[in-house]
Amino acid sequence: MGSQSEDDDFPASSDASLLQDDIRVGSRRERLGLFSRIAIPWWLHLLLLALSLTFLITGIALRIDDGSHCPGDWYPMIGHHPPLKTVRFDGSFDRSSSFKGPPSPSVDAAWAKILPVGGMSIPETVFQTLNASRFASKVPDIAGGGRLALFEAIHQIHCVKSLWMSTYPDYYVDEYKFSQEEPEEWREHMDHCADMLRQKLMCDADATLLTYNWIKNHYGPHPNFNVQHKCRDYDRILEEAERHKVDGSLFPKGYFIRPTDTSVVDFEEPPFDPEASE
Numbered sequence: 001m002g003s004q005s006e007d008d009d010f011p012a013s014s015d016a017s018l019l020q021d022d023i024r025v026g027s028r029r030e031r032l033g034l035f036s037r038i039a040i041p042w043w044l045h046l047l048l049l050a051l052s053l054t055f056l057i058t059g060i061a062l063r064i065d066d067g068s069h070c071p072g073d074w075y076p077m078i079g080h081h082p083p084l085k086t087v088r089f090d091g092s093f094d095r096s097s098s099f100k101g102p103p104s105p106s107v108d109a110a111w112a113k114i115l116p117v118g119g120m121s122i123p124e125t126v127f128q129t130l131n132a133s134r135f136a137s138k139v140p141d142i143a144g145g146g147r148l149a150l151f152e153a154i155h156q157i158h159c160v161k162s163l164w165m166s167t168y169p170d171y172y173v174d175e176y177k178f179s180q181e182e183p184e185e186w187r188e189h190m191d192h193c194a195d196m197l198r199q200k201l202m203c204d205a206d207a208t209l210l211t212y213n214w215i216k217n218h219y220g221p222h223p224n225f226n227v228q229h230k231c232r233d234y235d236r237i238l239e240e241a242e243r244h245k246v247d248g249s250l251f252p253k254g255y256f257i258r259p260t261d262t263s264v265v266d267f268e269e270p271p272f273d274p275e276a277s278e
């Protein structure tokens with residue numbers, strides 16, 4: 001009996017344990033079910049929340065950090081070009097600089113380094129984004145194709161240099177001779193340069209602040225021009241100008257002139273309207 005009962009008990013207990021297992025399995029399923037219906041979405045919510053917070057904070061940090069997400073920081077040919085370099089200007093009246101007078105071959109060499117001669121060719125796809133005159137001069141295929149272009153910064157430096165040179169007529173003899181022989185053209189060029197720089201400086205509206213110092217033997221406060229600025233990288237301009245420069249030696253006369261094999265649209269003056277054809 002005992003064994004029988006044991007035998008009876010055994011399947012019974014075995015059933016019971018199976019049943020218990022079922023219950024346990026069932027409850028585990030139930031727990032898993034609860035987990036999958038409630039706990040997993042919670043973790044997903046937390047994960048997504050954490051992710052979106054990360055993106056939000058990174059976005060804010062980037063904006064605060066470098067102010068580099070303004071539309072004005074993107075340029076064709078250069079791409080992302082924000083003013084990130086901290087540079088303290090040297091604005092002292094009585095301190096020399098490589099670019100200041102008196103003029104000399106070494107001063108000229110310093111200017112020449114930041115003033116590459118000649119233009120560059122830009123791809124037609126870039127040209128199409130500029131809203132420039134659609135009859136803008138093309139670069140012949142032998143010299144790279146596309147359109148002839150120049151970085152404004154290079155033209156602006158050229159203008160400062162021309163104005164500065166005109167204050168040293170004894171040294172820059174050729175320029176002085178030109179100013180005497182073609183006074184009208186020379187005056188037009190100087191006025192053009194001063195007015196281009198005026199427009200550029202007003203366009204940038206640099207809100208950096210100058211402060212003042214007391215200077216020995218001066219009765220009034222003296223402006224301190226040694227101001228920390230945020231600057232774009234001028235070397236990027238030079239690199240890109242060099243990379244895409246139009247090589248004059250590829251042309252029969254050694255420089256770029258009016259083509260003889262195709263017709264061009266001639267203007268009285270460079271047009272304002274991109275669509276203008278005369």
Ligand SMILES: *[C@@H]1O[C@H](CO)[C@@H](O)[C@H](O)[C@H]1NC(C)=O
Binds near residue numbers: 131273274
């Ligand atoms: C292109 O330039 C013309 C003339 O200055 C101007 O009227 C037009 O709004 C400009 N288009 C764009 C897309 O900037």
